[in-house]
Amino acid sequence: MKNWKNKLVTLSLLGTTILGGFVPNTAFAQEELPAQVQAIKDAGVFRVGIKEDVPHFGFLNPDTTEHEGFEIDLAKLIAEEITGSADNIEFTGVTPKTRGPLLDNGEVDAVIATFTITPERKETYNFTEPYFVDEVGFLVRTEDGITDFAGLEGKTIGVPQSATTKDLVQAEADAQGVTVKFSELATYPELKTALTSKRIDAMSVDKSILAGYVDDNNQILDIGFSPQEYGIATKLSNDELHNYLNELINGWLEDGTLAELLETNGVQASSSEGE
Structure with a gap:
């Protein structure tokens, strides 16, 4: 696996701003989108399973009724890449018990919900490179x-x-x-x-x-x-979407975008990283 620890914790902050300070960086930007990604763009909405009870990661703020946290911002950044707007997103709250079935049923395109990557789960779902380790x-x-x-x-x-x-x-x-x-x-x-x-x-x-x-x-x-390594999960049959998301994650690990998202949301890297 790449030495992504250093990529994750190195704060190479970006100057140009979208989504409150983050710049899309993808090899697909000037290319034709893969069919499974194009289908999401054509639908005009990226459907994501997220946590609503994990402050700093995925949280439904009762005061503002808005979703907030690192994984929320990550999902919005992906929506920006695919559809052209971070607002073209549909959140579905999940728990460890419901996130798998929602993927299986096709009710969400991806799950970004502190979903730990394990060998057993990789037999059932695609996972991107880890975007966080705890x-x-x-x-x-x-x-x-x-x-x-x-x-x-x-x-x-x-x-x-x-x-x-x-x-x-x-x-x-x-x-x-x-x-x-x-x-x-x-x-x-x-x-x-x-x-x-x-x-x-x-x-x-x-x-x-x-x-x-x-x-x-x-x-x-x-x-x-x-x-515990967290990755974005998609259905095994959605290889094109998986490869696209993996490309995004690797790019954002490289250029410091994920590190900035973590810092903005008050998330610190675990001391167990790289062990």
Whole structure:
């Protein structure tokens, strides 16, 4: 794989502006679009599955009723490339449980929703090169005094349904000789509520997601494991669209566009990158 870590974190900021400061950069700009991409352009809308409960990545702001975050801006940038306008976009909120079926049913063209790339998932969907790498962590109540993995002995860990988190936490617990229990819930807000109400002892998911749920009564443990690579997912049959999106991601990794999007949305690169 390319040394994309350095490309991702190097802030080669751009001078010309669209979409609040970002410039499209694609080898397809002056060429005929592939048929699957042309179909989206002809339809006049890029349909994207996004998260609505992950601050800084994909979030539906209740005050403004607007979608915001790094992945929202990335989706808009793609819409700009394909249709000529970042406004030609249709968002559908997804969870780890629903994002796959929405792709399967053709209700969305792509999913940009903290979707972790795994060998098993690559048998079912196309994934672009990673646009972000994170690691699994824990959000715990500060009053409980938990500081490390050993402190989770006998505790109940809240994890999202249909995500990779449960298996990853179990594997790490086995490696460290720690016994844990699990509670699987559908959404991140439900997990946070369960933590606050003491129905679970820790909330576990990728650290970038946990960061959106930190408050005065909890903290993210200073540990992390199992690097998670996020990619844009499309149907296996949509090879032309996949190749087009992959070209965009590689170009934006090269020229610093993704790094600027991350910085604008207050997202920091994980310390696990490149490991």
